[in-house]
Amino acid sequence: MLNFFYNSNIFLWIEKLINFINSIFFVLLLAALSFAIIFSPPDYLQGDSVRIMYVHVPAAWIGMGSFTCIALLSIINFIFKIKNITLITKSIAPIGLMFTCLAIVTGAIWGQPTWGTFWAWDARITSMLILTIFYFIFIATHKLISEKDKAHKISSIVAIVGLINIPIIKYSVEWWNTLHQPASIKITGSSTIHSSMLMPLMLMFFVLILYCALIFLMKYKTEIIRIKRKSIKRL
Amino acid sequence: MIKDLVLMNGYGLFVWSSFAITFLTCAVVYYKTRKTLKKYEKEFAKEINELSSEQKKVVLESSKIASKVLSSYNKTF
Numbered sequence: 001m002l003n004f005f006y007n008s009n010i011f012l013w014i015e016k017l018i019n020f021i022n023s024i025f026f027v028l029l030l031a032a033l034s035f036a037i038i039f040s041p042p043d044y045l046q047g048d049s050v051r052i053m054y055v056h057v058p059a060a061w062i063g064m065g066s067f068t069c070i071a072l073l074s075i076i077n078f079i080f081k082i083k084n085i086t087l088i089t090k091s092i093a094p095i096g097l098m099f100t101c102l103a104i105v106t107g108a109i110w111g112q113p114t115w116g117t118f119w120a121w122d123a124r125i126t127s128m129l130i131l132t133i134f135y136f137i138f139i140a141t142h143k144l145i146s147e148k149d150k151a152h153k154i155s156s157i158v159a160i161v162g163l164i165n166i167p168i169i170k171y172s173v174e175w176w177n178t179l180h181q182p183a184s185i186k187i188t189g190s191s192t193i194h195s196s197m198l199m200p201l202m203l204m205f206f207v208l209i210l211y212c213a214l215i216f217l218m219k220y221k222t223e224i225i226r227i228k229r230k231s232i233k234r235l
Numbered sequence: 236m237i238k239d240l241v242l243m244n245g246y247g248l249f250v251w252s253s254f255a256i257t258f259l260t261c262a263v264v265y266y267k268t269r270k271t272l273k274k275y276e277k278e279f280a281k282e283i284n285e286l287s288s289e290q291k292k293v294v295l296e297s298s299k300i301a302s303k304v305l306s307s308y309n310k311t312f
Contacts, residue, residue, distance in 0.1 A: 008299035015303070037254070038240065048243035051250045055257040098264055106253040113249050211261055218268045225275045228300050232282055 010084075011224055014217045021214045025207070032207045035200035043197075050197070052110040058205040060103035060128070062212060064166055066096025067131060070138065071163035074156035086152050089159070090142055091219035095212050097135035104128055115179050123172035124180040127165055134162035280308030 036054035043050035070089045077085040107125065108118040119125070138158050145151035173180045184193040191198065243250050283294060283305050295302045 011300045011303065033254075037250075042244070047246055049246040049249055051243070051246075052253045055253050059257065094264075098260060102257050102260060105256055109249050109253045109256075113246055208261075211265075215264060215268050218272050222268075222272045222275050224300060225272075225279050225304065228298065228304075229275070229279050229282060232279075232286070232294060232301070 011221065014221050014224075018214065018217050018221075021210055021217075025210055025214065028203075028207050028210065032200065032203040036204055040200045041194075041196055046114060049110060049113045052106055053197075054200055054204045056103055056106040056110055057201060058208045059099045059106060061205060062208060063096055063100030063103050063128070063131060064169060066092050066099065066212070067134065067159070067162060068166050070096065071159040071166075074159040077152070078156055078160075087220060087223045089155070091216050091223060093135060093139050093142075094219070095215050097132065097139065099208075099212075100128065100132050100135060104132065111179070120179055122178040122180065123176040124169065124178050127169040127172050130165050131162070131169060134158060134165065138162070276304050276308060280305050 032054075036051060040051070040054075042048045070092055073085050073089050076082070077089075104125070107128075111120070112118050138155050141151050141155040141158060145154065168175075170183075172178060173182050185191045185198070185201075193201070241247050241251075279301070283291060283301055286294060295305065
């Protein structure tokens with residue numbers, strides 16, 4: 001069972017997974033885009049601008065989810081000192097940063113027709129900006145600190161401290177008066193979004209998750225090769 | 236119908252720019268990540284090929300990753 005976690009076995013599985021995702025990705029993307037742009041209805045208040053939700057919301061979820069994942073893995077790494085976890089968190093961080101930035105940019109574009117402004121220092125937007133800063137610091141520690149162990153320790157601390165920001169982002173719309181509407185989709189309790197909009201949203205989320213998996217696998221594969229190259233150079 | 240789809244009742248600029256920014260960014264990141272991976276694979280395969288035949292044998296026998304990368308490199312070139 002533990003054999004599976006050897007880099008060589010993981011490497012072979014990564015290849016298979018990349019090929020599998022590549023084979024289904026474009027069909028699913030086409031379906032998701034068709035539903036998001038053509039088949040889903042306009043909102044009774046926001047009109048067609050609501051379609052921005054199909055990229056903005058999944059991007060925000062992925063940005064927050066990735067950071068939560070990095071922080072939880074960092075906690076596990078602090079306790080068990082598993083080398084592969086550092087590779088995983090290093091590979092997830094750029095994807096999370098990209099989607100957090102996309103959530104902010106698409107949110108700003110959505111803000112103009114809805115609120116009449118691209119930017120406001122409201123709680124949700126500001127806490128998302130803070131998340132971006134945490135991502136930058138996390139990535140910068142790996143890039144700027146040459147001593148690997150020290151870099152891993154500092155980046156783990158950054159991730160764990162940054163985890164405090166995640167519930168702030170989630171509940172900011174309930175704790176403070178913000179321009180953002182309260183959550184329409186709830187894990188516990190009934191969602192207030194109609195199924196004709198929920199379905200395309202979930203489909204787009206699934207497609208973007210597949211994209212993240214693809215990028216993550218390629219980055220992880222690159223990291224494994226980088227380590228192997230170092231061991232060959234020692235010969 | 237196409238005109239409606241493009242204009243989206245006046246929201247076309249906002250909707251299309253959001254989708255364009257998202258998917259262009261995704262495409263660029265995919266391209267860059269793939270390019271980096273291919274570069275590393277190529278350099279790794281070259282380094283294995285530059286080893287002496289004995290060292291090469293040891294590396295290929297001990298590492299599935301090395302043999303996999305080398306075989307896919309040889310297929311490509």
